[in-house]
Structure formats: C-alpha cells, structure tokens
Amino acid sequence: MARKKKRARSTGASLFLILPIALLAAVVWAILPRHHGLQPTHRRRIAAAQPSPSPAPLAQAATAAASPAATTQASPQPSPSQSPSIAATENPNGAQVAIIIDDCGQWLDTERGYLALPIPITLSVLPHVHYTTEIAKEASDAGKGVMLHLPMEPLSHVYPGPGEIKTAMTDDAIVKQTEEDVQQVPLARGVNNHEGSEASADERVMKDVIGIVKQHDLFFIDSRTNAKSVGAQDAAQAGVPTASRDVFLDNRPDVAYTESMLERTVAIAKRNGSAIAIGHPKPTTLEALRDMYPKMRSEGIRFVLASDLVH
Numbered sequence: 001m002a003r004k005k006k007r008a009r010s011t012g013a014s015l016f017l018i019l020p021i022a023l024l025a026a027v028v029w030a031i032l033p034r035h036h037g038l039q040p041t042h043r044r045r046i047a048a049a050q051p052s053p054s055p056a057p058l059a060q061a062a063t064a065a066a067s068p069a070a071t072t073q074a075s076p077q078p079s080p081s082q083s084p085s086i087a088a089t090e091n092p093n094g095a096q097v098a099i100i101i102d103d104c105g106q107w108l109d110t111e112r113g114y115l116a117l118p119i120p121i122t123l124s125v126l127p128h129v130h131y132t133t134e135i136a137k138e139a140s141d142a143g144k145g146v147m148l149h150l151p152m153e154p155l156s157h158v159y160p161g162p163g164e165i166k167t168a169m170t171d172d173a174i175v176k177q178t179e180e181d182v183q184q185v186p187l188a189r190g191v192n193n194h195e196g197s198e199a200s201a202d203e204r205v206m207k208d209v210i211g212i213v214k215q216h217d218l219f220f221i222d223s224r225t226n227a228k229s230v231g232a233q234d235a236a237q238a239g240v241p242t243a244s245r246d247v248f249l250d251n252r253p254d255v256a257y258t259e260s261m262l263e264r265t266v267a268i269a270k271r272n273g274s275a276i277a278i279g280h281p282k283p284t285t286l287e288a289l290r291d292m293y294p295k296m297r298s299e300g301i302r303f304v305l306a307s308d309l310v311h
Contacts, residue, residue, distance in 0.1 A: 094300040095269035098122060098309045099289065100221070100245075100278045102149050102194065105129040105136075110281040115142045119293050122306040124149035124192055127184035128162035140187045145305035147221070148188040150181055150209070152196030154225070160195040165209060167202050174208040182216055189307050190219035192245075192278075197226040206234045214240050219310040221245065223278060241310035249279035249288075258288035266296055274309050 104111050104123045108131050114121050115138060122145030125136045139146050151160040153167055163181040165174055182188070191213050199205045200222065210231070213220050219241035222231035235242035246268050249261045261277070269275035279285040293303070 091300045091302060094302040095266075095272075096274040096302050096304045096309060097265055097269050097296065098274070098276045098304050098306045099249075100124055100145075100147070100192065100276065100306050101281060101285075102192070102223070102278055103280050104139075104149065105132040105134075107281040108135060110283055110286055111135050112138065113283075113286045114281070114289075115139060115144055117289065117293065119303040120305045120308075121145065121303075122147060124194075125185050125188070126151065126161060126163075126194060127181040132184055136185050136187045145189065145307055146185065146187045147190045147192055147306065148182060148185040148218075149194040150178070150191050150196075151194045152199035152205075152209075154195040155197040157198070158195075165196075165199050165205065167199055167205055169205075171204070171208050174205060175212060178209050178212040182212060182218070188218065190221060190241075190310070192221040193223045193225065193229075193231060195225060196223065196229075196231075200229040200231045201226050203230055203234070206230050207238075210234045210238050210240055214238050219243075219307060221276065221306055221310065243276060243306075243310045245278050246275045247277040249277050250282050250285045253282050253284045255284045255288045255291070258285050259292055262288060262292045262296065266299060266301055269301060270299075274304075276306065276309055 098120070100122045101111070101114050102124045104125045106126065106129055111123065111131075112135075114123065123135065123139040124147040125132055125139075126149045136146050151162070151164040153164060154160060163177060163184070165177055165181075169177065182191070191209075193200050210220060213235070220231060220235040221242065222229050222235075222244040224245045232242045232244045247261055247265045249265075250258050252258075258279070265275045265277040279289070297303075
C-alpha cells in the first residue's frame with residue numbers, strides 16, 4: 001500500500017515536470033515560423049499571385065537571332081531628290097533626248113513615278129489645277145525640269161482648262177491671262193502650249209504670249225499641235241530660246257505603242273543630234289519609259305532637260 005502511494009506521488013511529480021516543458025515547446029513552435037520565413041503554403045500562395053514572365057520576348061529574341069535582318073540593316077530607298085545621277089555612265093558625246101511630261105498637276109501618283117526615275121525629266125505643269133504648286137515644287141526639289149503648260153484654244157474649240165488663251169481675246173486680255181498663268185508656276189523655266197492648235201497658228205496671239213515669256217526670261221517649246229504653228233518662229237524672232245517637239249509618245253495608251261515611239265525618238269536623235277519627245281501622266285507611258293531608258297542609254301542616248309535643247 002505504501003509502494004502504491006509512493007508510485008502515485010512519483011507519477012504526479014513527473015506530470016508536474018512534463019506539462020511545463022510541453023507548454024514551452026508549443027510556444028516555441030508557434031513563434032519559430034514568424035522568425036524563420038514563410039510556411040510552404042504561404043510561399044505557394046504568393047508564388048501563385050505573381051505574374052509568370054511572358055515567353056514573347058524570348059520567342060522574339062530567337063526569331064531575331066535566326067533572321068538575317070537582325071544583323072543586316074536595310075538599305076534606305078532614295079527619295080526622288082536623292083536619285084542617283086546617271087550622267088557619269090552616259091556617253092558625253094551621245095545624241096541627246098529630252099522627255100517632257102505634259103498635263104501635270106492632276107495625277108500625283110503617276111507624276112511622282114516620273115520624278116523617281118534616275119534620268120532627267122521635265123514636267124510641264126498646268127495652271128489653276130489642284131496640284132499645280134505641289135507637283136512643281138516636288139519636281140524642282142527632285143532636280144527635274146519644270147515648265148508651264150499654257151492652255152490655248154484648239155481647233156475643236158473644246159475647253160482645254162482654266163487659264164485658256166483664246167483667239168477672240170483682246171491683246172490686253174491675252175497679256176493679262178498669260179501673266180496670271182505664269183504666276184501660277186513660279187518655278188517654271190520655260191513654257192509650252194497645252195492644246196492650242198487654233199491659237200498657236202495665230203500670229204497676233206503668239207506675239208502677245210511670247211512677249212510675256214520674254215519678260216520673265218523663260219524659254220518656249222512649241223508642242224506643234226498644228227503644223228501651221230508659229231510659236232517657235234515668233235519666239236526665235238523675239239530672241240526667246242526655243243525648240244519644237246519631235247515625237248508624241250502616247251497618242252494611244254499602250255505600252256508597246258509608246259515603246260515604238262521611244263525608238264522613233266532615238267532614231268531622230270541619232271540623225272539630228274537631239275530630239276524632244278512629249279508624253280503624258282499615263283501609267284502606260286511611265287511603264288514604257290521605265291522599260292526603255294536603260295536600252296536607250298545602251299545605244300548611246302544621253303537624257304537631258306528640255307532647257308538643254310533650246311537655242
């Protein structure tokens with residue numbers, strides 16, 4: 001009996017010692033996670049809240065590394081004003097050809113196509129049309145020739161456009177209208193007639209027109225829309241530098257036809273030393289000239305501005 005009481009007291013003493021130790025361990029266990037980092041579940045929750053890095057930059061980097069463009073810079077396309085000159089590769093003693101593109105100021109896309117050609121081209125710009133000022137400036141900036149395309153009365157009496165010179169006008173009216181048309185294209189160095197098969201054959205009308213051309217120190221090229229035109233004759237008599245058209249390139253809007261007219265231009269230039277060809281802002285004419293100018297150069301043709309062929 002005495003042994004049972006002793007064993008009971010011993011067990012009670014052990015429990016008395018164990019309980020504080022267990023309580024202390026529980027307190028330490030509760031405190032330790034706050035000082036030694038996050039529990040695994042907490043780490044998983046935060047990791048899930050962070051956005052995963054996008055694979056796009058890596059894919060782009062791989063694509064760039066595999067592409068030749070990543071190590072080779074693209075060559076910039078020259079603007080019309082930066083078009084390479086071909087004068088150095090042409091025959092300096094070759095027959096000369098001047099290409100004039102009439103009716104400009106109405107179809108910018110095609111007209112700009114001519115400006116991009118790496119050969120001398122002269123644009124003849126209509127007055128009082130939507131893009132008169134714009135295309136004249138672009139042509140000048142590109143180093144191309146600029147002329148005024150002066151509207152004049154045709155034999156058909158069909159209206160040739162604003163700024164028309166008519167045979168029924170008085171001398172004063174002709175002078176005034178020609179002056180207004182010249183002011184429309186201040187960058188022009190010369191003039192040629194637009195239509196004008198009636199007016200260009202009228203001696204009085206042409207003397208009035210040539211008088212204004214001379215006052216502005218311009219040259220005059222006779223488009224020869226009428227075999228009876230007196231434009232070049234009156235210009236020469238007045239001491240105005242002048243020349244006449246030899247070939248119309250595009251009476252038909254057909255590439256093959258225009259190429260045949262360019263071949264005729266080459267033949268005339270070789271025979272006479274030079275030739276002036278007139279075309280228009282037609283896509284077929286632009287295509288034919290793009291195709292033909294290298295061949296023309298290979299035959300010894302030297303392209304020049306219209307101003308180079310007046311005398």
